[in-house]
Amino acid sequence: MAKTDTNGETARSSRAPRKTTSTAASRPAPRATSAKTETPYHHGALREALLQAAERVLERDGLSGLTLRAVAREAGVSHAAPTHHFGDLTGLLSELAAVGFRQFNAAMASSCDAATTPLARALARPKAYVAYAQAHPGMYGIMFRTERLDYSRPSLHEAAEASFAGLANAIGMMRQEQISGDALTLNQGAAIARAWSMVHGFTMLLLDGRLEDILGRLPEGTTPERLLEAMLMAPITGKLPGP
Amino acid sequence: MAKTDTNGETARSSRAPRKTTSTAASRPAPRATSAKTETPYHHGALREALLQAAERVLERDGLSGLTLRAVAREAGVSHAAPTHHFGDLTGLLSELAAVGFRQFNAAMASSCDAATTPLARALARPKAYVAYAQAHPGMYGIMFRTERLDYSRPSLHEAAEASFAGLANAIGMMRQEQISGDALTLNQGAAIARAWSMVHGFTMLLLDGRLEDILGRLPEGTTPERLLEAMLMAPITGKLPGP
DNA sequence: TAATTCATCTTTACGATGTAAAGATAAGGG
């Protein structure tokens, strides 16, 4: 029997019907098998299936539960199947992060479009930012708190870049300036870094529960959104001792 | 021979002289051994030795290299020794984070004390914050980007709390208000959240290299410190469309 | 159409990690 992997991780012994998780028909029928849902050897769209499985695992078991093997298990394939499509764990995480960035960008864009007044427009983006992170903390974690991402992957690089561009653009609009693509003044850079740092930092602290201390001391029932709003609008009443 | 752990991880076969890492005398001589540095069975101060070893491993091999076994190896003890002192990995990381928070708080405090002008005093804390993170990115990672921390541990809770208190205090001084411990107005809370979010977010983005894009577009040779300064002082020239 | 190539998926294997449990060793109190 030798020293095998010991865990009964065979996706299907040989011809056993696939475990068919989720909606039972999430996987598109492969090209042209011998009729029946007999589970073909070749999946047909494993890459996308794996990404969706990864998203499910992430939402269900959190960041620490998101392993290559768990994803393969969720998708009903052998534990080594993902390797062929993503290379290694970094590959899978990076592609998943790219998916996250696209969702994220879409959420912010649609939220901005829905805003009518200038004030609402200014607050829409940061609010959508935090709202996405709260709705998908796992995804946000993959995107922003994983050391293990490979930004040289075009899909990730592109999606993350779009996120930055959207932000810089919004700041530019608010300052009613043209932000030329290649050069920035110190003040422009500071405005962008400031907006991004503020929202990103707020989100991190909020997700980590580190704002509980503040929220608990605020007037009864103040929501994080309200605090965010106040934070963004505060006209520096507590002014820095200026030069 | 059975199926052993297979890796030659025996710290010392039986009486072999300890590997004596670092300064060769970092470990205080145990109580009263039979003279000679013969490596006693009981270490004498393993807990502290393990924390120091963990810090070394963290600086040398980064966050991903910081494992229970690696720390034990570095300290020259068996891989299960840490368990007795920290329970599990979460325990070790939490205690290490507590050490980090204490260093962190001390760095900010001394930096504040050294400042003379009011402006310098206002900028000292955030600058020290970022400086610490840049000097000890691993530690900062342990403190702020690990999900695996147990804040119910008194040492960690206390050290992290002190960090928050220092911040709240500084904001209170700048606003020339008394910040009563138990209640905050929305504006006060917003000011604190804002300062913390801004500096924390900036630090995270900086460490993750996500500000390179901005820094590269700024006037030749603009340092992160300069950007931080500009970010903190910017008198909202790009004003939000007010109500 | 038949043979062959090639991408895709599975098996098997190995080293590393966290953790539990049992054994060894010394320190200290009765």
Place this chain on the structure above:
DNA sequence: CCCTTATCTTTACATCGTAAAGATGAATTA
């Protein structure tokens, strides 16, 4: 002096990432 107890080591095991080799069927070519 013996015995209890804290400390450290050994041994064991499930799980993980990853590499390598085998199986399978789709596509291409002769």
